[in-house]
Amino acid sequence: MWVDADKEEVYRMKYCGCLRNGKGEFVLRCKEIWDEVVEVCGARNWEELKDEVSDVMFGLGRMLGYLCGHVYVKMWFDERHVKKIEGRMEEYGCVRSKRHLVAGMCPSL
Numbered sequence: 001m002w003v004d005a006d007k008e009e010v011y012r013m014k015y016c017g018c019l020r021n022g023k024g025e026f027v028l029r030c031k032e033i034w035d036e037v038v039e040v041c042g043a044r045n046w047e048e049l050k051d052e053v054s055d056v057m058f059g060l061g062r063m064l065g066y067l068c069g070h071v072y073v074k075m076w077f078d079e080r081h082v083k084k085i086e087g088r089m090e091e092y093g094c095v096r097s098k099r100h101l102v103a104g105m106c107p108s109l
């Protein structure tokens with residue numbers, strides 16, 4: 001499963017603009033993965049570890065997506081992260097965690 005970066009309307013219905021995979025964002029993708037790897041190291045129990053590993057896999061899927069021109073490429077074990085961001089989209093219309101919101105709204109609106 002992947003979403004075409006140039007079919008923006010299609011993916012916008014499902015995810016917000018924070019999931020754009022724009023040109024020149026390679027360093028950003030690397031940084032996102034690094035941030036998640038750091039969180040894996042900080043996991044205090046099995047459930048947290050699974051969550052964080054899933055976040056890393058999603059980051060890698062984003063990296064692969066960047067390289068082949070998609071928003072995201074489906075990865076092994078990323079279902080947890082996908083479920084998490086789908087829940088966020090339903091709850092407040094943004095894939096990012098609440099601390100990234102601007103006045104309770106998606107910063108990419």
Ligand SMILES: [Zn+2]
Nearest residue numbers: 016018094106
């Ligand atoms: Zn957003």
